[in-house]
Amino acid sequence: MHKSITVAFLLLICNVSFSQTQKVSTKWDNGKIASQGVTLNGFEHGKWEYFDREGRLMQEIEYDRGVANGKITYYYRNGKKQNEGHFSQGIHDGAFFEWYENGNLKSSGQYDFAIKIGSWKQFYENGKLEKEEYFIDGQPRIITAISKNEDTLVFNGKGYYKGFYPNGKLLEEGAINDSLPQGLWIFYFSSGAKKEEGTFTNGLKTGTWTSWFPNGNKRSTINNQNGENCEWFENGVQATQGYIENGKKTGDWSFWNENGTLIKKATYKADKYDGKVITYYQTGIEKSKINFIDGRMHGHALWYFEDGKTDIEGNFADSLQHGHWIYYRTDGDKGNEGDYNKGELDGKWTWYYSGNRMWKTGYYDRGIRVGHWLYLYEDSTKFKEGNYKNGKEHGLWQTWYENGQLNVSGYFKNGLMDSLWSGWYENGQKYYEVNYTDHVLNGESKYWYDNGKLMSEENYKNGQLHGIFKTFQHNGKIIMSGNYANGLKHGEFKYFDQLNEKVALREETWVNDRPNGTWITRHKYGSVESIRNFQNGKKHGLLRFTEPDGTIVYEAQYKNDKLVKTIVDKKDPEKAKDKRRR
Structure with a gap:
């Protein structure tokens, strides 16, 4: 009973170039124009024309920054109009006309923002009136209907209406009274088989309606x-x-x-x-x-x-x-259980391993973790334990190895690591002691090897190394010692022989992460290997390299990182004639 048209844009194979406001044309791969118009900031704007591969005009569309706005016209290949309508920001609005390929009017009507309103007329291909409908609230009322052989089916909203498929087969039939379907109506498939039948009362389906598939x-x-x-x-x-x-x-x-x-x-x-x-x-x-x-x-x-x-x-x-809920495993045992309060986890919740053995348990307050929480290994020994406050870890938290040995112990404050944290190896030896303030390392930190020997000694201030810093070998002998200030090397650093900790193989002095003062390196038996002097990170003063027996192989004077003179150079004696160098 109703006909509609869908706006479909032609798919084009083209290359487009545009600027802020520019005339644009695109071409088919055969060189003929595919489209032409104006772009504004990259969007179609104003009237655009679209052509087929043979150069025939197929569409005219008015745009407002890429959105259909204004008149849109489609054409048959013979150049005659196919349909024409108006759009308001992409929506059907205003008069609409549709024509047959011979130029005769096919239908006409009016849209109000995509809703049909008022009088709509449909015509046969010979130009004769087929049907007039009047739309109220988007619903049609048949005013006039005339058959193809010019029999009047409906006049002034009364009669017996018949609609047909393009192949001439009956589409629908039924009485019209006061422009609305009344009484028995029958609808058909294009094959002629019955599709649906039932009764209308003032345009509304009433009573029993029966429908069929095409196969009957x-x-x-x-x-x-x-x-x-x-x-x-x-x-x-x-x-x-x-x-x-x-x-x-x-x-x-x-x-x-x-x-x-x-x-x-x-x-x-x-x-x-x-x-x-x-x-x-x-x-x-x-x-x-x-x-x-x-x-x-x-x-x-x-x-x-x-x-x-x-x-x-x-x-x-x-x-x-709301209330108690249980979630089960596929083997029939419980997976987890607990209570809800108006859609939020509330109260005690427990999760299980297979065999209904507890995995973890804890408490919620309206979806937020609170109170004591306990986690277990599959053999029911403790894995982790602590408390939550407002959804964040708070207070003492501890974890254990499967053998029952304490692994980690420390304090949280509102979800942040705070105060002393300690760790142990699985054999019970202390692993570390570190101090935090609001999740930032602060104060002394110590680490041990699993044999109980000290591994390192560090000091922090607001997350940065600050103070004494030492590292040790697995046997307890010192590797190096130094000092930091606010994350920067500052003071004396010494690196020791791993076989003889009394010998410092390297001695350095730093000021604010820059070399400063005398640096000394030694051969493995303790004799001096090199002496270098720095000032503000630059070589300044004596620089000397010696053999293990004390023989000087190179000696020079530097100032602000520049060579002043070469005193000894065993590899190039000519340089050691006390000549000043620029």
């Missing part, structure tokens, strides 16, 4: 006001069965799949779930069982695995999880 099998019997409603699949298997009261679903309804397997049973009240709703797997085993009141989940609810074992069980209050 019944599709549905629908009672729009009161009575039983049934639907079938095309293979003849029933799909739904239930009752309508005052136009709304009521009572028990059943739903099947195409194989005839029941997939859902539901109880309705005024089109809303009210009572039990049960769903089923393809095997017929229950999948879920949920209670509803006035369309909202309320009361006990159950979900099942496909083997029939319980998956989830709990309660709803006004469609929010």
Whole structure:
């Protein structure tokens, strides 16, 4: 009964170049113009024309920054107009006309922001009037209808209407009174087979309506006001069965799949779930069982695995999880359980390993972790324990190895590591002691090897190394010692022989992370290998390299990182003639 047109833009193969405001044309791969118009900041603007590969005009569209706004016209290949309408920011608005390829008017009407309004007329290809409708609130009322052989079917809103497919087959038929469908109406497939039939009262479907598939099998019997409603699949298997009261679903309804397997049973009240709703797997085993009141989940609810074992069980209050809930593992044991309060985790919750052995347990306050939390290994020995405050770790927290030995112990303050933290090796030896202030290292930190020997000694201030810094070998002998100030090397650094800790193989002096003063390196037996002097990070003063027996192989004077003179150079004696160097 109704005809509509969809605006479809031509797909073009083209290369486009544009600037802020510029005339643009694109071409097909055969060189002919594909489109032309103006762009504004990269968007089509104003009137654009689109052509086919043979150069024939196919579309004219008016744009406002890339959005259809104004008149749009489509053309047949013979150059005659196909349809023409107006758009307001991409929406049909205003007069619309459609023509046959011979130039005769096909339809005309008016849109009000995509909704048909007022009088709409349709014409036969010979130009004769076919039908006039009047739209109110988007719904059509037939004023006039004339058959192809010029018989008047409807006049002044009264008559017996017949609509036809383009192939001449009957599409629909029924009485019109006061411009609205009245009484029995029948609709047909293009093959001539009956598609649907039922009764209209003042344009509204009333009573029982029956529909069929193209193969003749019944599709549905629908009672729009009161009575039983049934639907079938095309293979003849029933799909739904239930009752309508005052136009709304009521009572028990059943739903099947195409194989005839029941997939859902539901109880309705005024089109809303009210009572039990049960769903089923393809095997017929229950999948879920949920209670509803006035369309909202309320009361006990159950979900099942496909083997029939319980998956989830709990309660709803006004469609929010409320009360005790249990989630099960596929082996039938519990996975976790706890309470909800109006959709939020609340109270004690416990998680389990297989065999219902506890994994972890703790408390929530309206979805936020609080209070004591305990984590266990699978053998039920402690893994981790501590407290939460407002969803953040707070107070003493500890972790253990599986053998029961304490692993880590320390304090949190509102989710941040704070105060002393200690760690142990699995053999019980102390691993470290570090101090934090608001999750930042602060104060002394010590680390030990698993044999109990000190590994390192560090000091921090606001997360930066500050103060004494020492490292040690596994046997307890010192490797190096130094000093930091606010994260920068500052003071004396010594690096010791790993076989003889009394020998400092390297001595350095730093000021604010820059070399400063005398630096000395030694051969492994203690004799001096080199002496270098620095000032503010630059070589300044004596620089000397010696053999293990004390023989000088190179000696020079530097000033501000520049060589002043070479005193000794065994590799190049000519340089050592006390000549000043620039």
